[in-house]
Amino acid sequence: MSAQPQPRRLENVQTDRGSVPVYATGTVEQPWDSYSAADHDVWRRLYARQREILPGRACDAFLRAQDAMGMTPDRIPKFSDLNAALGAATGWQIVGVEGLLPELDFFTHLANRRFPVSWWIRRAxxxxxxxxxxxxHDLFGHVPLLMDPMFAxxxxxxxxxxxxxxxxxxxALMQLARLYWYTxxxxxxRQPDGLRIYGAGIVSSKGESIHCLESAAPNRIGFDLERVMRTRYRIDTYQxxxxxxxxxxxxxxxxxxxxxxxxxxxAGQPEHAPEAVLPADRVLHAGTQQAD
Ligand code: PHE
Ligand code: FE
Structure with missing residues (x-):
């Protein structure tokens, strides 16, 4: 099945420095009929496994939204079905992509309330x-919270x-990337009944869903914009x-x-290490940083 890239589209994005013309590239039609039984089975297994551990760990907004938008374990959802629910709730839409987009294309999609979702699923x-x-990761992890007006x-x-x-x-782009990463x-x-997950990288990972809340290893620190924008992150381990x-x-x-x-x-200020705890931090838990 070949997914056909659409031609580059030039569009204007309003910023507070005026209207900027940008291209949005690389969107593809979800080739739903080409998913194999094995693809649907991978979705089913991952979905069931995560939904078993996420109650009490994922935030209420995430779990509620996932049910409300009609994502189910039995088969890979059709983007068009989810888009009907999303459109009605917040006006967001999913667009299919082949993989990671150039940064500016990605920002442009978000600025227009389109979330790029990889159309293919991992192997068993x-x-x-x-x-x-x-x-x-994209659909299960990111898309539910697009139903939430604030997060949207x-x-x-x-x-x-x-x-x-x-x-x-x-x-500046690096600092903004850190903000995305850490949010x-x-x-x-923090919910009235305890800490909960809202990050897509966590909710789509069984290991990290447990680790981030229950392990003594990582720091848990109150959000501070500048602190976050100065903090490097790890892509090769749990945070x-x-x-x-x-x-x-x-x-x-x-x-x-x-x-x-x-x-x-x-500009030019020192960065913080991924495991740093600083005097000004609102520390909820100072991590042992030991393997567990
Ligand atoms: N207020 C930011 C700016 O002026 C834009 C922004 C909003 C960045 C939300 C990140 C998250 O650049
Ligand atoms: Fe992601």
């Missing part, structure tokens, strides 16, 4: 770990911020530090101001 021998984001607004704002950050150079991918949130927000409102408020002065202030 990759159940526990895969390097690239596949359909399970945050991600759109992030996309616009990304388009704008291109005018500020590689250091959208690996964020924790050494998780940043905890109190609410999606907090995230929106913290990231609402113009980042231009922030990029200027942060």
């Amino acid at each position: 021998d990759q159940i526990d770990y895969i390097e690239e984001p596949d359909l399970f 607004d945050y991600l759109e704002a992030y996309g616009k911020g990304g388009v704008k950050a291109h005018g500020f150079g590689p250091e 959208v991918e690996f964020g924790l949130i 050494k530090t998780y940043f905890v927000i109190d609410s999606f409102e907090q995230l929106i408020e913290a990231t609402l101001p113009d980042f231009a002065p922030l990029y200027a202030r942060l």
Whole structure:
């Protein structure tokens, strides 16, 4: 089955520095009929395994949204079905992609409330770990929270911020990438009944879903925008530090101001190591950083 790339599309993105023309590339139609029984089975196994451990670990907004949008274990969902629910809830849409997009294309999709989802799913021998984001990570991990009005607004704002950050150079883009990493991918949130996961990189991983909440190894530190933007991250292990927000409102408020002065202030300042604990941190748990 060949998924046909569509032609490059030129579109305008509104930023607070004006309207910027950008290309959105590489979207493909989900080749749903080409999924094999083995593909559907990988989805079913991963879905069942995660939903067994996520109650009491994933935040309520995530679990509620996943049910509300009609994702089920029995077969790989059709993007068109999910888009009907998403469109009605927040106006977000899923677009199929072959894999990771160039950064500016990715930001442009988000700025227009489109979330790129890899159309292909990992093989059965990759159940526990895969390097690239596949359909399970993208769809199961990222898409449910697009049903949440607050999170939906945050991600759109992030996309616009990304388009704008291109005018500020590689250091600004790196800082913005860290914000994405420590929130959208690996964020924790404080609920009245305890810490919960909202990051897609965690909820799509059995090992890290347990590790991030139950292990003594990693730091759990209250979210602080500048702190996060200065902190390097690991891509080869579970995270050494998780940043905890109190609410999606907090995230929106913290990231609402113009980042231009922030990029200027942060330029050339030292970075923090992934496992650092700093005097100014609101420490919920100081990690042992020992293997467990
Ligand atoms: N307020 C940021 C800016 O002016 C944009 C942004 C919003 C970035 C949300 C990240 C997350 O650049
Ligand atoms: Fe992701």
